[in-house]
Amino acid sequence: MKRRTLLASAAAVALAFSGTAMAEDKTKVGFVFVGPVGDGGWTYEHNKGRLAVEAEFGDKVETVFQESVPEGADAERVMAQMALSGADLIFTTSFGYMDPTINVAKKFPDVKFEHATGYKQADNVSVYSARFYEGRAVQGHIAGKMTKTNKVGYIASFPIPEVIRGINSAYIHAKRVNPDVEFSIVWAYTWFDPAKEADAAQALIEQGADVILQHTDSTAPQAAAEAAGNVVTFGQASDMAEFGPFPRVSSIIDDWAPYYIARTQAVMDGTWESTSTWDGIGAGMVAIGEISDAVPADVKDEALALVAALRDGSYHAFTGPINKQDGSAWLAEGETADDGTLAGMSFYVEGITGDIPN
Amino acid sequence: MDLSSINPVLLIASLMVSATPILLAALGELVVEKSGVLNLGVEGMMITGAICGFAIGVNTGSPVLGFMFSALCGALLSLAFGILTQYLLSNQVATGLGLTLVGLGLSSLIGKPYEGIKSPTLQKMELPLLSDIPIFGKMFFSHDPMVYFSVALVAAVWAVLKFSRAGLILRAVGESHDAAHALGYKVVRIRMLAILFGGACAGLAGAYISLVRVPQWTEGMTAGAGWIALAIVVFASWKPWRILIGAYLFGGVTVLQLNLQAAGAKVPIEVLSMSPYLITITVLVIISARGNHGAPAALGKIFHASR
Numbered sequence: 001m002k003r004r005t006l007l008a009s010a011a012a013v014a015l016a017f018s019g020t021a022m023a024e025d026k027t028k029v030g031f032v033f034v035g036p037v038g039d040g041g042w043t044y045e046h047n048k049g050r051l052a053v054e055a056e057f058g059d060k061v062e063t064v065f066q067e068s069v070p071e072g073a074d075a076e077r078v079m080a081q082m083a084l085s086g087a088d089l090i091f092t093t094s095f096g097y098m099d100p101t102i103n104v105a106k107k108f109p110d111v112k113f114e115h116a117t118g119y120k121q122a123d124n125v126s127v128y129s130a131r132f133y134e135g136r137a138v139q140g141h142i143a144g145k146m147t148k149t150n151k152v153g154y155i156a157s158f159p160i161p162e163v164i165r166g167i168n169s170a171y172i173h174a175k176r177v178n179p180d181v182e183f184s185i186v187w188a189y190t191w192f193d194p195a196k197e198a199d200a201a202q203a204l205i206e207q208g209a210d211v212i213l214q215h216t217d218s219t220a221p222q223a224a225a226e227a228a229g230n231v232v233t234f235g236q237a238s239d240m241a242e243f244g245p246f247p248r249v250s251s252i253i254d255d256w257a258p259y260y261i262a263r264t265q266a267v268m269d270g271t272w273e274s275t276s277t278w279d280g281i282g283a284g285m286v287a288i289g290e291i292s293d294a295v296p297a298d299v300k301d302e303a304l305a306l307v308a309a310l311r312d313g314s315y316h317a318f319t320g321p322i323n324k325q326d327g328s329a330w331l332a333e334g335e336t337a338d339d340g341t342l343a344g345m346s347f348y349v350e351g352i353t354g355d356i357p358n
Numbered sequence: 359m360d361l362s363s364i365n366p367v368l369l370i371a372s373l374m375v376s377a378t379p380i381l382l383a384a385l386g387e388l389v390v391e392k393s394g395v396l397n398l399g400v401e402g403m404m405i406t407g408a409i410c411g412f413a414i415g416v417n418t419g420s421p422v423l424g425f426m427f428s429a430l431c432g433a434l435l436s437l438a439f440g441i442l443t444q445y446l447l448s449n450q451v452a453t454g455l456g457l458t459l460v461g462l463g464l465s466s467l468i469g470k471p472y473e474g475i476k477s478p479t480l481q482k483m484e485l486p487l488l489s490d491i492p493i494f495g496k497m498f499f500s501h502d503p504m505v506y507f508s509v510a511l512v513a514a515v516w517a518v519l520k521f522s523r524a525g526l527i528l529r530a531v532g533e534s535h536d537a538a539h540a541l542g543y544k545v546v547r548i549r550m551l552a553i554l555f556g557g558a559c560a561g562l563a564g565a566y567i568s569l570v571r572v573p574q575w576t577e578g579m580t581a582g583a584g585w586i587a588l589a590i591v592v593f594a595s596w597k598p599w600r601i602l603i604g605a606y607l608f609g610g611v612t613v614l615q616l617n618l619q620a621a622g623a624k625v626p627i628e629v630l631s632m633s634p635y636l637i638t639i640t641v642l643v644i645i646s647a648r649g650n651h652g653a654p655a656a657l658g659k660i661f662h663a664s665r
Contacts, residue, residue: 038473184620187627194572203616206368220572357627
């Protein structure tokens with residue numbers, strides 16, 4: 001009982017202080033990571049954003065982070081701990097933290113939360129994500145051009161809209177340049193498990209895939225492709241340049257630093273508001289890593305033109321005519337997808353075989 | 359679904375790679391259990407071996423040195439288990455579980471600086487003549503040396519246990535330590551040697567994951583393979599060749615389920631994902647139902663010369 005009162009009073013004190021913390025010199029920013037900061041992919045880039053915040057504000061800011069936090073009850077504990085220790089702003093950087101973030105945010109109304117890739121907002125919870133599907137369009141284009149077996153392997157993580165968008169976008173653009181292309185999709189049910197990712201890549205390669213796209217965070221599929229010798233890969237979330245110029249021929253790079261700096265600034269200025277941000281290549285949140293010389297020059301030029309069109313907004317990655325998998329019409333000729341549909345995307349487009357697991 | 363896209367030759371080749379860690383770890387545990395000791399710390403020794411081998415492999419650039427060091431680390435960790443259970447007579451189950459927890463923690467501590475680094479890996483070793491046999495050459499004889507080593511080790515353990523005097527003594531200690539003691543055999547010393555062998559094998563198994571199969575270091579990368587190895591020992595009724603079958607069956611189902619997914623099989627993915635475990639459990643149940651399955655009589659019992 002005694003311990004419980006102690007905890008309760010500690011919580012009360014922390015709550016009281018977190019309101020006044022803004023007046024203090026140091027702004028404390030917390031980060032919750034799903035993998036280790038050394039994963040070379042997703043978490044690595046978020047951590048680079050954290051370091052950029054430190055570099056930008058120097059002494060005026062203090063950052064804390066917790067890595068390899070499971071998506072579930074543990075995440076809530078980690079967030080509550082950060083809030084209790086005086087964090088003013090907490091970034092939770094994985095889809096699976098959505099409900100934990102909302103739950104913890106309710107208990108700490110004075111702490112600002114920022115949840116990546118989710119769709120649940122609250123007065124003190126902003127959501128932010130990047131339009132990775134724009135990068136997937138570029139990958140799909142290169143994949144469609146470069147595959148010789150016409151089989152593209154796709155290591156998917158969890159059946160959530162973000163991942164399904166990526167599969168659809170890549171498929172549409174591969175199909176456009178290569179009508180014979182087929183996608184084999186393996187659901188790994190993990191964001192980060194090198195052994196499993198390596199096995200999945202191996203299985204796809206053995207079945208004749210000579211391009212591997214991955215939506216998991218480790219570099220293990222790159223290593224498997226490198227060992228196979230004739231398989232093309234793309235860096236995921238981070239450049240993964242150590243596997244270039246071949247098998248890694250390009251990459252999608254997430255650049256979170258400007259956003260993290262802007263949001264930290266907003267907290268310092270007291271102008272922070274709950275927002276929903278979804279930026280793509282145009283705003284610089286998604287960057288396309290250097291396309292290596294392993295890609296034929298004409299394909300590289302086409303890919304760069306596609307990047308330019310996506311950047312200036314003259315082309316949308318989901319432009320009709322596009323049908324859904326069951327053949328029903330989704331987008332008419334020239335029509336582009338609205339953000340609402342994209343945010344909740346739960347269907348494959350026409351031509352992809354297999355079902356989305358529930 | 360297009361099953362023809364699954365190439366059986368490549369499937370068998372990759373199941374051998376995927377099964378090698380479990381095979382090595384299970385083989386080590388078999389020897390330990392044959393001497394009458396139950397060491398549940400396989401997972402901990404594996405993951406410690408994985409990071410130690412990886413660290414040495416990265417720093418020296420030699421995967422072979424990495425493997426040797428991983429065996430040493432696994433053996434060192436098992437030495438702690440041996441001293442606790444054989445000299446201080448602690449409970450083997452609790453000590454083994456503790457060893458797993460220690461190994462997991464220790465490995466992530468050592469592993470922090472090694473995240474995201476590429477390691478040197480073993481090259482495939484083509485065997486002259488054998489590798490050139492059509493189909494079988496590609497299936498069985500185009501692997502890295504550790505795969506051959508693991509199979510050779512199965513043969514060696516089998517031969518030693520069955521034909522040599524040392525094997526006979528080891529089995530005697532495992533069946534009845536009192537009788538062995540009465541005959542003048544040093545029960546504790548023999549068991550310590552068996553435990554060290556088991557630790558070294560588990561260390562090698564871990565290093566195989568971090569140096570060859572992935573090759574990369576990540577926290578918790580053995581992901582339960584040590585527990586599977588323990589199950590395989592029971593599965594195999596404490597017989598070396600059956601360990602090979604058990605490990606390859608498990609590895610085979612694991613690889614097959616990914617292949618089925620890639621081929622677009624119309625089976626729910628959740629079912630495919632749990633199939634390796636389901637099949638292992640099913641076979642275990644069938645074997646147990648047959649009654650006497652050859653567990654060493656003194657397995658897990660504490661020995662002290664005064665009793």
